Amino acid sequence: MLVYALGGGRGHAVRGSVLAAALQRSGAEARVLVPTRAVEVPALLGVPCVPCPRPRDAAALRRFVLDTCERHAVRALLVDTFPEGLLGELCEGPAGPPRVGLLRCRRDAASESFLRGVRQLRLALDLEPHLGWLPRDVAAEALGPVTRPLAPTPSPVDVLVVASEPALVPTLGRLSLRLGEQGMRVALAAEGRLVAPGVDRPAFPLPPSFLGAKVVVGAAGFNLTYEAHALGAWHVALPRARSHDDQRRRAAALGRTVDSPLALERLVARLVTDAGRAPRRVDVLPAEVVARRVLAVV
Amino acid sequence: MSRCRETSGILFQKACRAAAELACAQCQRPICRAHARSVATRDVCVACARTALRDPGWRQSLVHLRDDPYFYWYYHPGYGDPYGPGDYRLFDEEGRFGAGVDDPWQGT
Numbered sequence: 001m002l003v004y005a006l007g008g009g010r011g012h013a014v015r016g017s018v019l020a021a022a023l024q025r026s027g028a029e030a031r032v033l034v035p036t037r038a039v040e041v042p043a044l045l046g047v048p049c050v051p052c053p054r055p056r057d058a059a060a061l062r063r064f065v066l067d068t069c070e071r072h073a074v075r076a077l078l079v080d081t082f083p084e085g086l087l088g089e090l091c092e093g094p095a096g097p098p099r100v101g102l103l104r105c106r107r108d109a110a111s112e113s114f115l116r117g118v119r120q121l122r123l124a125l126d127l128e129p130h131l132g133w134l135p136r137d138v139a140a141e142a143l144g145p146v147t148r149p150l151a152p153t154p155s156p157v158d159v160l161v162v163a164s165e166p167a168l169v170p171t172l173g174r175l176s177l178r179l180g181e182q183g184m185r186v187a188l189a190a191e192g193r194l195v196a197p198g199v200d201r202p203a204f205p206l207p208p209s210f211l212g213a214k215v216v217v218g219a220a221g222f223n224l225t226y227e228a229h230a231l232g233a234w235h236v237a238l239p240r241a242r243s244h245d246d247q248r249r250r251a252a253a254l255g256r257t258v259d260s261p262l263a264l265e266r267l268v269a270r271l272v273t274d275a276g277r278a279p280r281r282v283d284v285l286p287a288e289v290v291a292r293r294v295l296a297v298v
Numbered sequence: 299m300s301r302c303r304e305t306s307g308i309l310f311q312k313a314c315r316a317a318a319e320l321a322c323a324q325c326q327r328p329i330c331r332a333h334a335r336s337v338a339t340r341d342v343c344v345a346c347a348r349t350a351l352r353d354p355g356w357r358q359s360l361v362h363l364r365d366d367p368y369f370y371w372y373y374h375p376g377y378g379d380p381y382g383p384g385d386y387r388l389f390d391e392e393g394r395f396g397a398g399v400d401d402p403w404q405g406t
């Protein structure tokens with residue numbers, strides 16, 4: 001089995017690797033297709049990967065994917081987020097192995113290219129049915145969000161601040177410093193490092209103990225949102241603009257949002273001192289659930 | 299050769315294990331290259347540069363530290379409100395939502 005996990009950032013690579021690992025634990029042979037720049041993700045999660053260099057165009061990517069399927073005798077292609085292929089390449093030319101779609105929220109869910117991709121799937125699994133993002137006439141099975149296995153562990157900090165992209169670093173760095181000055185125990189993940197009093201380590205993968213802080217501040221991408229949610233942390237979200245992902249929708253459903261840096265600081269301080277754990281709004285599933293569902297149809 | 303005595307980290311304090319290569323021109327303590335910053339053509343330690351940054355009279359000549367990880371959260375852009383226009387812009391991206399802003403082959 002091949003998990004197609006191409007796309008910007010690392011979210012696709014993380015989700016795809018987590019699923020490939022679960023498939024392997026279920027006895028299937030699975031590897032994950034990730035952009036060459038993201039190969040450290042499957043490596044850290046212990047999953048065999050196929051690195052995909054930046055293709056010249058959709059036709060080149062189609063050839064690369066089909067060749068990979070042939071070389072590894074792939075029986076099924078599990079496509080993360082882009083049922084039509086990242087460049088629309090899966091809908092053109094020879095069909096290749098049957099495809100299962102792992103669909104997370106997309107802003108362009110009504111677009112013809114996405115719908116065409118969905119129609120070609122053997123099975124479509126909606127990872128975010130609670131967001132109501134899929135057009136009503138799309139036949140997809142409501143599943144739920146999946147994350148890597150996360151055991152709840154007491155957190156050494158009150159607040160985990162995740163500056164996952166350069167644009168967030170100055171503001172969230174200032175925020176971290178100011179929260180620390182107010183007496184909160186703060187950890188900051190920025191520029192690949194996780195730093196906290198007495199801690200300086202690679203940021204990826206974020207340890208569950210830090211994700212289980214009282215409050216997690218960061219963008220509203222899939223993995224951070226559901227990992228924090230699974231561990232009962234309040235997610236104070238700064239939704240980021242993306243060409244496909246709808247972080248505002250996710251943040252509105254699961255997190256708390258604010259409209260200025262000072263409001264952010266005040267909300268974090270209030271949640272740390274006043275609030276209990278964040279309410280459970282959706283059940284976050286272990287990847288095994290998806291693996292079982294996939295193995296039942298291919 | 300003595301050890302660097304600077305304890306300023308990017309965010310939190312910690313001891314530096316590097317060998318000292320020069321002395322801070324302001325406080326005279328031994329520091330390593332990584333902890334030296336140029337302020338008005340003198341090499342000073344990170345802590346002394348941060349002190350200078352808090353003085354409005356110095357800010358203008360220290361703009362080169364703006365993108366330095368040791369400084370960008372010390373670079374408080376306003377007075378009264380510790381956050382500046384760049385910080386507020388993060389919360390005001392109405393216009394950018396809907397625009398294709400990420401390259402599918404880029405990482406973060």
Ligand SMILES: [Zn+2]
Pocket residue numbers: 302303304314315316329330331332333
């Ligand atoms: Zn040093």
Ligand SMILES: [Zn+2]
Pocket residue numbers: 322323324325326327342343344345346
């Ligand atoms: Zn000094």
